Amino acid sequence: MRAGANLVSFVTIGVLVGCGVTLLLERSLSRVLLGVILIGNGVNLLIVFGGRSGAAPVVGASDEAAMSDALPQAMVLTAIVITFGFTAFLLAISYRSWYLSGDDEVPDDVEDREIVRRAAQREMSVADLAGEPPTADPQQVDAPAPPREEGPG
Template identity: 70%
Template sequence: MTGGGAGPTLVLVIIVGVLVGCGVNLLLERSLTRILLGIILLGNGVNLLIMLGGRPGVAPVVGTGPVDQMSDALPQAMVLTSIVITFGLTAFLLAIGYRSWYLTGDDEVPDDIEDRQIVRRAERDEAATADLGGEGADADPEQVDPEPARRRLRRGDGVE
């Protein structure tokens, strides 16, 4: 094994962790600008992680002798492909962000209509369970008769 070059030091591993952690944290936000920054940070962190992979202290090299050493193209090809994909996703999110800003003046991701309906339906089901004499989710199922609530749902009362 030939020596040379520094392997993945603790500083580089911490940098990868910080980039990926910040990227995931930003991805969980509701602003398209922060989501875009999170995708960029996450992509850069993963690219750095791929390039750090391999044997510590040795460049990504195939072959053992000094004559037949050649660079392993797989990590570079994977990172190049990842860069292209991240760039395409960045352009797409920039277009979506611009369109959202143009139409609404805001880049917040709104709640989905179906998500709101599911939340309302769950709240109605809790209220119906409480109306039937139950104690909510902790109620004994033998003491709660769900049939009146089912009849109301079949009739369409309260269904949006």
């Protein structure tokens, strides 16, 4: 019976972390916030349910007189506090973005637009992605790189 409970708990943990990662990759700050919360809860459950099968994760293994192990409790409590602080920080950023622009979506920066433009013109090659100079045109190998534009702020 315990193995079934572990399977259900680990599937639940996997779904929480998987959905959290999927939401974390979105451009909307509210979805990023939900992704952080789901990942935090999934990791907390992993710490709690990650013990040996059939044994409680916090109490000593067989001896009743043994002291309980406080490390998993301390780690989960610390993770809860860190997740709460990070959630408050993301809420503040999301509110500020909504207040200034009326939207919580993260806009493209200069580098994103340049990559999209170059990919659309089929200028992007594996050498460009690796940061190496292209070898097809020897005149461009020795040419200095154009200066980068800095965004506002």
